[in-house]
Structure formats: C-alpha cells, structure tokens
Amino acid sequence: MPGAATDRFHPALNAAGVPHHCEMYGRPLPGQKPFGCDGGHNFSCWNYAFYDVLPRRLAVLDGP
Numbered sequence: 001m002p003g004a005a006t007d008r009f010h011p012a013l014n015a016a017g018v019p020h021h022c023e024m025y026g027r028p029l030p031g032q033k034p035f036g037c038d039g040g041h042n043f044s045c046w047n048y049a050f051y052d053v054l055p056r057r058l059a060v061l062d063g064p
Helices: 004-016 043-061
Strands: none
Touching: none
C-alpha cells in the first residue's frame, strides 16, 4: 500500500514530539492535484516536491 510507512511514521514522530513536515503528494487536499502529481515517481510529483521543499530547506539553512 503506497504511503503505508508514512501513515505510521508521521504519527510516531508527532507522539515523540519530533518537529517535522509531512506532505502526502499522492493525497492532496480535495479538489487539488498540484502540478498534476498523482503520487508517483515522475516529473509532475518531483516538480511539486521541489517547489514545496526548496523554501523549507533554504529557511533552515538561513536559520539562527
């Protein structure tokens, strides 16, 4: 089942109080298919992940 590991890992991180960001690209909000991402390992999903993750990484690198 795609995402099964994430479905278990995300709640475990929350329960342990570990700060993180979780995004299930194959399960966007209702009515939303960002960049045509279907959850696969393809350019549409990579493109969405790049635009989602890049600002987060830059913010961490620019941190305190």
